[in-house]
Amino acid sequence: MAQSKENSNVLVIHGPNLNMLGKREPEIYGKTTLDEINASLEKLGKRLGLTVEAFQSNHEGAIVDKIQDAAVTQKGLIINPAAYTHTSIAIRDALLLLDIPVIELHISNIYKREPFRHTSVISDVATAQIAGFGVQGYRMALEALARMIQNR
Ligand code: DQA
Numbered sequence: 001m002a003q004s005k006e007n008s009n010v011l012v013i014h015g016p017n018l019n020m021l022g023k024r025e026p027e028i029y030g031k032t033t034l035d036e037i038n039a040s041l042e043k044l045g046k047r048l049g050l051t052v053e054a055f056q057s058n059h060e061g062a063i064v065d066k067i068q069d070a071a072v073t074q075k076g077l078i079i080n081p082a083a084y085t086h087t088s089i090a091i092r093d094a095l096l097l098l099d100i101p102v103i104e105l106h107i108s109n110i111y112k113r114e115p116f117r118h119t120s121v122i123s124d125v126a127t128a129q130i131a132g133f134g135v136q137g138y139r140m141a142l143e144a145l146a147r148m149i150q151n152r
């Protein structure tokens with residue numbers, strides 16, 4: 001798929017508690033760890049001509065800082081804001097600074113869960129959303145992002 005010689009940099013942001021994947025509510029989020037997800041994305045990225053950087057934080061401000069940096073360094077963004085999906089206007093505002101494709105990612109289908117998870121304050125500022133495919137959704141998101149970057 002990659003046509004240019006230089007890889008495009010893409011960023012994957014994992015929000016709060018996603019560092020606990022594998023241990024955290026495995027019946028909802030599965031048994032795959034965050035390190036395994038990141039390693040799989042890095043490998044897939046190489047095939048797609050993408051250099052994948054992964055970042056996890058439990059802190060809203062750190063995520064905002066990272067999104068601001070992405071505006072100058074990255075060609076695309078996959079973000080699972082985790083619980084901040086439902087609350088963070090600060091993350092939403094930071095995403096509005098970006099002029100790159102942004103995929104909002106959820107491991108679970110947030111629309112089949114508690115009512116407070118049905119609202120995402122970032123979905124209307126993201127390019128697209130993937131939810132409910134389990135951790136496989138990350139690979140789907142990266143493949144979609146590669147196409148979006150190529151078609152720009
Ligand atoms: C999540 C869904 C959120 O509601 C939750 O707070 C998470 C993970 C998901 O990937 O399904 O931490 O974003």
